[in-house]
Amino acid sequence: MTETTDPRPGNGPGSGLDVVVAPEVAAALADRRPVVALESTIFSHLGLPAPHNREALTRCLGAVTGGGGVPALTAVLDGRATVGVAPADHERICGPARKAAARDLPVAVAQRWSFGATTVSASLRLAAAAGIGVFATGGIGGVHRGAERTGDVSADLDALARHPVVAVSAGAKVFLDLARTLEYLETASVPVLGWRCDEFPAFHARSSGLPVPHRVESAAEVAAVARAHWALGGGGLLVVAPVPEAEALPLAEVEAASEEAIRQAEESGAAGNAVTPAVLAGMVQLTSGRVIAANLALAEHNAQVATAIAQEL
Numbered sequence: 001m002t003e004t005t006d007p008r009p010g011n012g013p014g015s016g017l018d019v020v021v022a023p024e025v026a027a028a029l030a031d032r033r034p035v036v037a038l039e040s041t042i043f044s045h046l047g048l049p050a051p052h053n054r055e056a057l058t059r060c061l062g063a064v065t066g067g068g069g070v071p072a073l074t075a076v077l078d079g080r081a082t083v084g085v086a087p088a089d090h091e092r093i094c095g096p097a098r099k100a101a102a103r104d105l106p107v108a109v110a111q112r113w114s115f116g117a118t119t120v121s122a123s124l125r126l127a128a129a130a131g132i133g134v135f136a137t138g139g140i141g142g143v144h145r146g147a148e149r150t151g152d153v154s155a156d157l158d159a160l161a162r163h164p165v166v167a168v169s170a171g172a173k174v175f176l177d178l179a180r181t182l183e184y185l186e187t188a189s190v191p192v193l194g195w196r197c198d199e200f201p202a203f204h205a206r207s208s209g210l211p212v213p214h215r216v217e218s219a220a221e222v223a224a225v226a227r228a229h230w231a232l233g234g235g236g237l238l239v240v241a242p243v244p245e246a247e248a249l250p251l252a253e254v255e256a257a258s259e260e261a262i263r264q265a266e267e268s269g270a271a272g273n274a275v276t277p278a279v280l281a282g283m284v285q286l287t288s289g290r291v292i293a294a295n296l297a298l299a300e301h302n303a304q305v306a307t308a309i310a311q312e313l
C-alpha cells in the first residue's frame with residue numbers, strides 16, 4: 001500500500017488526508033495505464049438491495065477490466081480512506097454502511113468508521129487525491145425537487161465543479177429536479193457532454209426532455225474536451241450516457257414511481273442525507289424491483305464508457 005502522509009493542506013496528493021492506494025492502482029497510474037475510480041454507496045445496502053448490489057459490483061469491475069482498465073473502488077475501511085478496495089473486502093462493500101459524502105470523509109477517518117460508503121462527492125475527492133482522472137457511477141446526486149424550500153442540493157455537484165475528474169453517469173434520477181440540476185452545473189462551469197445523445201438522460205429512462213448542452217460521439221472527443229478544460233484551469237466534467245435500450249423504462253412510469261417515493265419518504269420524516277436512500281428504496285418497492293435491471297445495465301455501461309475514456313486520456 002502506498003500512503004501519502006504529508007499533513008499540510010495543499011501539499012501532497014492527499015492534501016492532508018491519508019489516502020491508501022492499492023498497489024495495482026498505484027502501478028497502473030505510474031505506468032500511465034487506464035484507471036477508473038468507482039464509488040461504493042451504490043454497491044452498499046444504501047444503493048441497491050442484496051443480492052443485486054453484489055451483481056452490480058461484479059459487472060462494474062468486469063466492465064473496467066474487460067476494457068483493459070484497472071478499477072479503483074473507493075471506500076473508508078477501518079478508518080482508512082481507500083482507493084482500490086482489495087477483493088477480500090468486496091463482501092464488506094455489499095453490506096451495511098454509513099454514508100460518507102465529502103463532508104463526512106474526515107470524520108469517517110478520524111473516528112475510524114468500519115465501513116464508510118463513499119458517495120460521488122467523496123469518491124471524486126479521493127480519486128483526485130490519488131491522481132485518477134476518470135470515474136464511473138450509476139447516477140449523480142443533484143438539486144432535489146423543493147430545494148427552494150429545503151435547500152437540498154447534493155454535494156456531488158460541488159465536487160464535480162471542484163475536482164479535475166471526468167465523471168460518467170446515466171444522468172440523474174427523475175426524483176430530482178433535473179432542470180435545476182443542469183442549471184447548477186452550468187453555474188459551476190461543469191461541461192456536460194451527452195454520450196451519443198441530445199437529451200439529458202433520466203437514469204432509468206433514456207431521456208428527460210431536457211436538451212444536453214453538448215453532444216459527443218467518441219471517447220477521443222471526451223478526452224480532447226477534458227484536456228482543453230484542464231488546460232484552462234477547469235475542474236470536473238460530466239459525461240451522461242443513456243441506459244442501454246433493452247433495459248430502459250418509459251419516462252412516465254418512473255415519473256409516477258418517483259412522485260410516490262418522494263411522498264412516502266417525506267411522510268416517513270426522512271431528511272438530509274437519508275432522503276436519497278429512502279427514495280431509492282421506495283422506487284424499488286413501488287416498481288416491484290423492475291428498476292433494478294435498468295440500474296445494473298446502466299452502471300455496467302457507464303463503467304465501459306469510462307474505461308474507453310480512460311484509454312484515451
Ligand code: PSU
Binds near residue numbers: 153154203
Ligand atoms: N443516485 C442513485 N443511486 C445512488 C446514489 C444516487 O441512483 O446510489 C447515491 C450516490 O452515491 C450519490 C448519492 O453520490 O446517492 C447522493 O446522495 P445525496 O443526494 O444525499 O447527495
Ligand code: MN
Binds near residue numbers: 273
Ligand atoms: Mn442532500
